[in-house]
Amino acid sequence: MIINHGRVDGQPSDQRGPTFTGQVWAEPLLSPTEGVAVNTVFFPPGARTHWHTHATGQILMVTHGAGFVRNDAGEGGPLRPGDVVWISPGERHWHGAGPDTYLTHIAISLGDADWQDAVDDADYDAARG
Template sequence: MQFLPKPPSAKGPAEWFTGDVHFDVIAPGTETRGKVNAVHFAPGARTAWHRHVNGQTLHVTEGVGLTQSRGGDVVEIRPGDTVWCPPGEWHWHGAAPGHFMTHLAIWDGLADGQDGPETEWGEHVTDAEYRAHSS
């Protein structure tokens, strides 16, 4: 058994996030597999549109959040909810208005022979897109 060093919490870069977001690396993984971060969103904070070459799993641990796949409905997510974002699917996720939200973000790095970045970042989610939820 080996205890991994715990790096300090990191502030999410403004290029990737709107609002106050911090993350903690839980499992740095290898170059190809098994990466896990706990991502903490302040009320209204969210990712930009993005996609993952090998997909991403989100597991909500606390608070209330929102997520959307491009062209789909904005969906509310709560503790215990697990969301799978398939490879190449443009999506965003973050905290609902008036609520903090934390989720585990789980994804794989590039496998041998795969090209490109693990994650491709797009434009920021507009306030109108963010407010499109029905709750």
Template sequence: MRIVHGRARDGLSEQRSATFTGSVWADPVLPATDGVVINDVFFTPGAHTHWHSHEHGQILQVTAGSGLVCTQGEAAQPLGAGDTVWVPAGEVHWHGAAPGSYLLHTAVSLGTTTWLEPVGEDAYPGTG
């Protein structure tokens, strides 16, 4: 058993850039443990992930702001505080803040994350 009180004590907040568009900060709640990683992720308005998938899926719990989530080949869906998203294993998707709002969510990533290309303007509402 492992108890993490509030967040990973030895973890540092870090700005993410290589696999994100815009300004994004991640705060570790639970560093990689048995293939599970939990982060609180803060997206500035319009910031979002690149396309990616998770070996065993991902859970997103939106805690503040508003955002978008999109499965490849489908239309982006709106997100707001209190929403929970289940992304099945291997599903290619992106998520992030809406163009006019910040987004804060807790991301529970299961297994290896496979990062792909940036989201094109045609797939992110408000930029095309």
């Protein structure tokens, strides 16, 4: 059993790096343990992940704002608070904020992530409809 008591007061959030477009911030809720990582992730307008997969899948729980999730088959759509998304093992996908709103979600990542290329503007715009 592991009890994670959250961040120590005054410890900064993590700014995510080269696998995201835009300045994305994450607050680890549970460090990677037994192949599971849990993070609250904040995307400012237009920010998004790169294309990626998860070995055992991913769950997204949208808490604030609005955005999109999309796989490489063109499936997915808009996200809003209360939405829960299941992304299957090995499903190539991306997720992020809308062009004029932020997005905050809790990401439960199962297994290793395979980070790939950036989501280009055409793919981002296609998600917007």
